[in-house]
Structure formats: structure tokens, C-alpha cells
Amino acid sequence: MKKFKIIALALLSVMLLLAGCGTSSGSESGGTSTGSAGSTGSESGGASPSKELTIAVAGPMTGDGAEYGKAFKEGAELAVSKFNAQGGYNGQKVKIIYGDDKNDPKEAANVAQKLASNPEVLAVIGHWSSSATFAGIPIYERNKVPMITPTASHPDLTKEETKWIFRSSTTQDMEGKNLADFAVNKLQKKRIAVLYINTDWGKSNASAFKKYAEEFGAEITVYDSYPPGQNIDYTSALTKVKGTNPDLLYLGSLYNEGTLIIKQAKEMGLEADFMGASPFASDGFLAAGEAVEGVYLDSLFYPEADNERVKTFVAEFQEMFGHEAGYFNALAHDATLAVLEGLKQGGPTRQGIRDAMEKLKGFPVVTGEIIFDEKRDDVNKPYYNLKVENGKFVLVK
Amino acid sequence: MRKKIWLVVALVLLALFPVVVTDLYIQRIAVVSCIFAILASSLGILVGQVRLVSAGHAGFFGIGAYTSALLTTKGEMPFLVGFIGAIVLTALVGFLFSLPVLRLKGHYLAMATLAFGIITQMVLLNWESLTNGPNGIPGIPYAALFFLDLDTDRKMYYFTLILLLLILWGLHRLYQSPVGRAFHLIREDAVAAAALGVHTVRFKVIAFTLSAGLAGLAGSLFAHYMSFINFDTFSPLESFMILSMVVVGGMQTLLGPVLGAVLLTSIPEMLRELSDYRMLIYGVVLVLVLLFRPQGILGKNTRKQLSK
Amino acid sequence: MVIIEQLINGLALGGVYALIALGFTLIFGVLRLFHISHGDVFMFSGYVMVSIAIFGFGNLPFWIVLILAMAIAALLGAGVERIAFLPYRKSEEIIPLISGIGVSLILQNLAMLIWGPGQFNYKLDVGIRDLSFAGIQITGIRVVILLTCVVIVLLFNYWLFRTRTGRAVRATASDPQTASMMGIRPEWIILITFTVGSSLAGAATALVGALYGAIYPSLGFSMGLKAFAASILGGLGSMTGAIVGGLLLGILEVLTASYINVALQDAVAMAIVIGVLLLRPNGILGKSVEEKL
Numbered sequence: 001m002k003k004f005k006i007i008a009l010a011l012l013s014v015m016l017l018l019a020g021c022g023t024s025s026g027s028e029s030g031g032t033s034t035g036s037a038g039s040t041g042s043e044s045g046g047a048s049p050s051k052e053l054t055i056a057v058a059g060p061m062t063g064d065g066a067e068y069g070k071a072f073k074e075g076a077e078l079a080v081s082k083f084n085a086q087g088g089y090n091g092q093k094v095k096i097i098y099g100d101d102k103n104d105p106k107e108a109a110n111v112a113q114k115l116a117s118n119p120e121v122l123a124v125i126g127h128w129s130s131s132a133t134f135a136g137i138p139i140y141e142r143n144k145v146p147m148i149t150p151t152a153s154h155p156d157l158t159k160e161e162t163k164w165i166f167r168s169s170t171t172q173d174m175e176g177k178n179l180a181d182f183a184v185n186k187l188q189k190k191r192i193a194v195l196y197i198n199t200d201w202g203k204s205n206a207s208a209f210k211k212y213a214e215e216f217g218a219e220i221t222v223y224d225s226y227p228p229g230q231n232i233d234y235t236s237a238l239t240k241v242k243g244t245n246p247d248l249l250y251l252g253s254l255y256n257e258g259t260l261i262i263k264q265a266k267e268m269g270l271e272a273d274f275m276g277a278s279p280f281a282s283d284g285f286l287a288a289g290e291a292v293e294g295v296y297l298d299s300l301f302y303p304e305a306d307n308e309r310v311k312t313f314v315a316e317f318q319e320m321f322g323h324e325a326g327y328f329n330a331l332a333h334d335a336t337l338a339v340l341e342g343l344k345q346g347g348p349t350r351q352g353i354r355d356a357m358e359k360l361k362g363f364p365v366v367t368g369e370i371i372f373d374e375k376r377d378d379v380n381k382p383y384y385n386l387k388v389e390n391g392k393f394v395l396v397k
Numbered sequence: 398m399r400k401k402i403w404l405v406v407a408l409v410l411l412a413l414f415p416v417v418v419t420d421l422y423i424q425r426i427a428v429v430s431c432i433f434a435i436l437a438s439s440l441g442i443l444v445g446q447v448r449l450v451s452a453g454h455a456g457f458f459g460i461g462a463y464t465s466a467l468l469t470t471k472g473e474m475p476f477l478v479g480f481i482g483a484i485v486l487t488a489l490v491g492f493l494f495s496l497p498v499l500r501l502k503g504h505y506l507a508m509a510t511l512a513f514g515i516i517t518q519m520v521l522l523n524w525e526s527l528t529n530g531p532n533g534i535p536g537i538p539y540a541a542l543f544f545l546d547l548d549t550d551r552k553m554y555y556f557t558l559i560l561l562l563l564i565l566w567g568l569h570r571l572y573q574s575p576v577g578r579a580f581h582l583i584r585e586d587a588v589a590a591a592a593l594g595v596h597t598v599r600f601k602v603i604a605f606t607l608s609a610g611l612a613g614l615a616g617s618l619f620a621h622y623m624s625f626i627n628f629d630t631f632s633p634l635e636s637f638m639i640l641s642m643v644v645v646g647g648m649q650t651l652l653g654p655v656l657g658a659v660l661l662t663s664i665p666e667m668l669r670e671l672s673d674y675r676m677l678i679y680g681v682v683l684v685l686v687l688l689f690r691p692q693g694i695l696g697k698n699t700r701k702q703l704s705k
Numbered sequence: 706m707v708i709i710e711q712l713i714n715g716l717a718l719g720g721v722y723a724l725i726a727l728g729f730t731l732i733f734g735v736l737r738l739f740h741i742s743h744g745d746v747f748m749f750s751g752y753v754m755v756s757i758a759i760f761g762f763g764n765l766p767f768w769i770v771l772i773l774a775m776a777i778a779a780l781l782g783a784g785v786e787r788i789a790f791l792p793y794r795k796s797e798e799i800i801p802l803i804s805g806i807g808v809s810l811i812l813q814n815l816a817m818l819i820w821g822p823g824q825f826n827y828k829l830d831v832g833i834r835d836l837s838f839a840g841i842q843i844t845g846i847r848v849v850i851l852l853t854c855v856v857i858v859l860l861f862n863y864w865l866f867r868t869r870t871g872r873a874v875r876a877t878a879s880d881p882q883t884a885s886m887m888g889i890r891p892e893w894i895i896l897i898t899f900t901v902g903s904s905l906a907g908a909a910t911a912l913v914g915a916l917y918g919a920i921y922p923s924l925g926f927s928m929g930l931k932a933f934a935a936s937i938l939g940g941l942g943s944m945t946g947a948i949v950g951g952l953l954l955g956i957l958e959v960l961t962a963s964y965i966n967v968a969l970q971d972a973v974a975m976a977i978v979i980g981v982l983l984l985r986p987n988g989i990l991g992k993s994v995e996e997k998l
Binding site: 450504512 | 739797799818926933968976983986
Binding site: 062100102104105106109110113114116117130131134135137138143154156198199200202203227228 | 420421422425426429519522523530531532533535623624625626627629630666669672673
């Protein structure tokens, strides 16, 4: 008997609390959902919602991928603060709220719904991983919210039919081709062992590399994945690799385990060169010091590039955040620029932004000049081929 | 009589909920809570009624989700086929797994179920030709009954709520039936049960199979609601979460797991600022509940229940 | 010759598993408790060790770091015992198991909050050179780890069979009631066992840390699973079994990666667990396991 009372009361209180926490009145919504989404930056306390325009950044703010969420945050903030400094949208400033998807598709769906239900949110920059993005897509489509992912690279994410989904980064097919060309044609590698992390990204990255490397005439001696999540010992994988005597070990890895693999490979006496993809283009990778000397990689963003936009971006970023800009900062920054340009040309509505973004042709950003194709992918981005020399990235011609 | 009044009040509140609260985000939380309430109740059968530790229950959840997803995407079958398929297949896996494993006792059983959960997750990840590997399964269609597509949160809410209520009613009857009494006897004193002629292994297998089937059912609902699933969700951490829901709510009660599921699903959403601390709080709550109120929120007030 | 390299690398890998398994199997052997958070004690004391050794004092000599790590782990282990096991002496078995899960969540997430969720890299110098022969190269530390396992087992066998406390521990393990009637206080014994077993985790964390130079919050849980598989394979409760199990597991993982697929290397451990539990619950060297219904 007592039990039923407890349950009914608990249910009632939970429902009331949730109801209070959600969007009930217009002016409430800005405050509470902003708070619950864990935003930093401007609080809605002083600014009334009609004066500021809101966009959202969704990504892994906590958990394993937290550094990438932080990178998104910084890149977006730089873009927005510059936009606001230049007058904003007809005098209206833009503010950012954040959604934390913890790099988990279940959370990503919740975040997507929360952002979509908030009528002030005009567009979403996010998510980081393909699986989180997959989870959010049906919700953004259904609720007609323009979404642009700066990094998710699974080919099936964008389709002609999903009119609200944009991608401002290349697909793995392009990166794989570039790296294969680098390895086989430029570096003359003939026997290549491939290890990759078993996530959607790693899989598409490695399979693209393999496809093109074989096309260019190299032999793939090992092609295996290792489980995702954090692992520490790669002895088994490397024993297999060493047994086939390759002249290059290609890693479809993120930089953390990348440094471990390379270090352990060298400790095991593997005599081969190493190559990775754009995730290696980060300070964290370089921090491994001696171990990663001589490693090859590519990147969509190279801070030393001889390009005005890159130089400006690097300088402004350093000034705002006190550390050097990295790959993910640049991508998030550019995706945000695309949204802001969409706002400028299309007006402060979800439909307006979407329509304007779709029409961008040759819009200049740090990593290239945005041209969206019929699937709303931005394929116009050049790669820089790099090598680690003396603890820094240098361009390989 | 008073019992019935509270019951009616609760049902009315639940039925009116999505009418009163129209925020889609909150409706979403409600649907997910119902799905996890079913999942937690399934684990409650094992942990609460028969005292069998299953530390890999997310494995069954995953098998159900993938079965339903694959039947409806690659298999192009209608939702109901996927739904029933998920229940049947997961129950079958539970049955087959339980036969050899239920000879083990206590810690050994826990270890075996933990290993099962992990292996299941690895199979879901690595059997690429079947499960699409790390890419997961996108584009899972909405749940649909013959005439009706459950394409809004509200419709899905009513569907899952009705299923949950039916399942709870069924379990309530089960726990009071001879089968349920056998469960409780095995829970309290397995040796005595055997001495009294109760075929303990048979009942344990029944409990396991039923539990697996219900977890598979929850998995199917989950897949069709999320429209995208991948191996990441069905991890040992998830298994521990479900276990927490059961323990905190009250493992030996019918509604304890439901309460645990609702609390542990909705409270983190309400406290998003504290999301950094979420898992830490779960751990602390788990330890504290076991120290001070091991029977859980809804459990009866006798510590004796849980002593040797 | 490839097979030789595979076997040697397998042993080198297995040494790590064996080292962590030693503490785990000791605790299970004496207390019949599945200390699911043993790996997390390993991880957390590793973080504390790194904070003190590297940030506190700069470059301490390795043997000091080792002792420091063992002390930290011993304290932490004792603390865990007080919270998650002591209150449940008279309760059903599943309660300390679930409480252990709670402790695991707490340790992992506390580590995440204090030191961040990402991988943390550091350098711990042991001052041993690498070994290289016939085209095979192993870091010296792996050899040290293997030797340490052997030394620990020898020390333990001495302690368990030749000293009074050791005999008291064995007595409590086989028959707690009679032992207490003989004047041995089981509470005390349990605490000692936990402390000693956890200090072994501390030794492991120092050596393993020197080997890989990296740590992250979930390292404990994943290493813990391997250690637990190694213990089961070798026979729960047997220290020699922990070494045998660990080395075998290492070899099996290397062979699986080479001849089947790298992706399955982690599945080996879990498959072993189920296989052993179903076919030969005693493991290779284990003592007999009493089974109730």
C-alpha cells in the first residue's frame, strides 16, 4: 500500500520537475535549456532572447572524446566572436549553446531532440563522430533544423534526400586516395601493413587507403583492425605485422593509440616507416616526442601553410585561447563560418539558413573554399602531406 | 480499495502525460524510461526473484535490438516480425546459454554472465557481414502496428507504456503463481528447495529464458525508437547501469526496477550541468544504497531478507 | 622462426597479465571474493603514483617509485575492503559483487574527474636496456616483469608456508570457523590479505607504467578482465596458476592475432573464461571448488 503512494508521488514529482525543466514559457526556455545544455559563454540572464541569435554546437564535451568537443567549442567561439565584432547580423549578436553527446549515439539523439525542441536554436554544428551524427540526423530532418558536421566522415551520412544535413569535411574516400598516393607514388613503398581502429571512421579510412594503394601497385601484407575503446598493448598486432616484413606500417588510428603503437613497434625492432591520417595532426601526437619522429601523415589544416587565411586564423586563435590551433579547431571554425554566412545571406530562420548554405559556392574558409555538392558535402578541400621532423610538422613536397 | 484508487490515479496521470507535457524532449525521456523499465524488470526476474546475478544483461538487450533492426532493414520485414523475432531469438539465446551455465553458483555465474556480455558486444562489432560492424545499423524504420505507424514520440509513448503495463501485470501474476513461489524458494534456500523436490535447474532456466526474452523485447523497442544502433551501446557499463536500476529501485519488488529505471533515466537529464559527475554519482549511490538500504527504495524494511 | 618470435612476444605480453592476476587470485583464494575492482585499484594507485613521483618530486629512482606505488595501492585496497566487503560478511554473495561494481564506477570516474578522461603519457625510467637476439627485440622491462612474478610467487610460498601469519591465512582460507576457534581473528586476516593483494597491484602499476608510459581511467577495468581470465585459466586461488594462466593467455592472444585476426585478440580472454568455467572450473592448477546448487 505504502509502495503505491511512494510510486505515484515519485512519478508525479519526476514529471513535474521535467515539465518545469522543459520549454513552458517563451522567455523561460532560453534560460533553462541553456543551463541544462551546459552552456558556457553568455547566460540568458541579462540578454533578452529577441536580441541575440542562437546557434548550437553538439559534440563530446565529456567522456573519452572530450578534447574533441573542446576543440569544436574553441573553433566555433572564434568564428562567432569575429562575426559579432564585425557587427553580427544587422546588429544582433550570435550566441552559442552547447550539447554534450558524450560520443554516444543514445545521448546524441537526446541532445538533438533537446536542441530541435528549442525554437531559438537556428542551426547545429555537430556532431563529432559518425555514429553520434547518424543518431541525430533523423531528428534534425524531422524537425527541420540545419545541421552541419565538421568531422564525421561516413559516406552514408549525407544524401540528396536529407535536405537539412550538411558536411563540411571530406569523406574518407578522398583522404584514403591522397594518403595512398603519398605512400605508394611519392614514397615508393611496396609492402604495406595496415592496422586500423574498428570504428566507422577507422574502417572507412583504412579501406579507402587499401583500395587506392592496391590500385597504385602496392601489396597490402596485413589488413586488420583492433578493438575500439582505449587499449594499451599492441604486441599481438605488431608481432603479426613484423612477421610480414613490410616497408611501411599504415595506421588508421587516433593519435593516442597511434603513439603507443608506434612506440611499441619501434621497441619490438620493426624496421619500417610509419604513416597515419589527419588525426595525427595534433599537438598531442607531437608530445610523444622521440617516439614519433619521422612519421608521415596528412592534414586538412597546416598551421604553417603559406596562406593568408590560415595565417590570420592561427594568429587570432593563439590570441584568444593561448595555444596553437589544431585540426579540429579549424574544421569546427569553418563549419561555423558556413552557418554564419548562411545566416547573413538567408536571415535568422532555420529555413533561411539552410537555403542560403546550400547555395554557397567558393565561400572562403581556413581549410579551403566551400562548395556544397548535391549531397551537401563540401568536397573542395586540399590536403597537406606532412612529416614529423625535430618535433614539428613539416611539409613534404 | 485504497490500493485501487491510487492505481487509477497513477494510470490517469500516465495516460494524460503526453497531452499535458508537449515538449518533445520530455516525451522522449518518458519513452526511453519505459523501455528501460521493461529492461530493468527483465533483470529483476533474475536478480530479485531468483537471486541469479547477471552482469552481462546488455548482451540480451543488444541481441534483441540487432535482431529487430536487421529483420526490418536488411530483411525488409514489417515491424511486428522484427519485434517477435527479437523476443524469440533472444529468449532462445538465453535458454541455450543458461543450460550449461546455471550449474555455476554465485561469483562463478556472475563471471560467466560478464564474459557473455562482453563476447556478445564483440560479436556485434566483429561479425561485419551480419551486423555492419562498427558502422552500426542506420535507418531503422519506425515501429508500426498493422494500421498505425508509430512515428511520433507520443504514439511511441503510449505503445511502450501499454507494453510495460501488460508486462508488469504478467509478472505480477507470475510471481504469485506456483512458478513464482518456486523462484522465491530457490532464492531463499536452494538446498531446502531441492530437498522439497523443486527442480531448481529447470526453474532457473525458465527464469533466464523469460528474462532474456523480455530484454530482447526492450531491445527491439529501443532500436525502432533510436532508428540507429551500434555496438557501443551494449557494453559492460550498460549492464552495470541496468543492475544499478534494479538495486536502487528495490530488487525484490515488482515495481522497484521500474522506479530505478525512471529515476536513473530522467534524473541525469534534469541534472545536465552535473553530467561530468553522473557516473561517479551512480557509483556512490550504488554503494550507499547497499550499505544503508540494500532492499532498495521500494523494498520491505527487513534486512533479514538479504542475510544468509 | 616466426613462431619463436610469436611465443617470445606472447610470454612478454603475458607477464603483464600474470603480475596483475597475482593479487586478484590471492584475494579470491583466501576470501572467495570476486574483487571486480582490483583492476581499478591498480589504475587509481597508478595515477596517484604518477602525480607524486613525477609532479611532486621530479625524477625519483625507480625502486622508490615502486615502493610508493605498493604503499598507495595497499592503502587504497584496504579502504575498498572496509567499504565494499566488510559490511557484507553476513550477506548474500551478490551484494559485495554489486558493491564492488559501485566502487569500480567510483574509482574510474574519480580518476576521470581529477586527471581527465584522456590518455595520460609519462616516462618512468627503470634503467634497463633492451634485449635483442636473432632479430627479436624485447624491452628490458618485460623481462623484469616476468622475473618479478617469479620472485613474488617464491616469496609468497615462503610466507604462506613458513611464517605464522601465512599459516593463519591458509587456515582462514580453508576453514574460517575452526580458524577463529583456534584464536585467529578472521577480520584481521582478511584485512591483511586484501592489503597484500592490493600492494601487488601497486607493484604491477609501477612496472606496467614503466613499460607503456601511459595510463587512462578505463585501463584498470580492461586489465582487470585479462587478469581475471588469467586467474581462472590458471586456477583461482593458485599463485603459480596465475603466472601460468597469464603467460598462456599472452601466447594465445599473440597466436590468435597472427593466425586468425587482430580484432579478436580481446575475445580470447572472455572465451577462455566461459570455456574454463564450463569445462574445468578449477582451471589448470586450481584447488577444488565447492559447488552448491
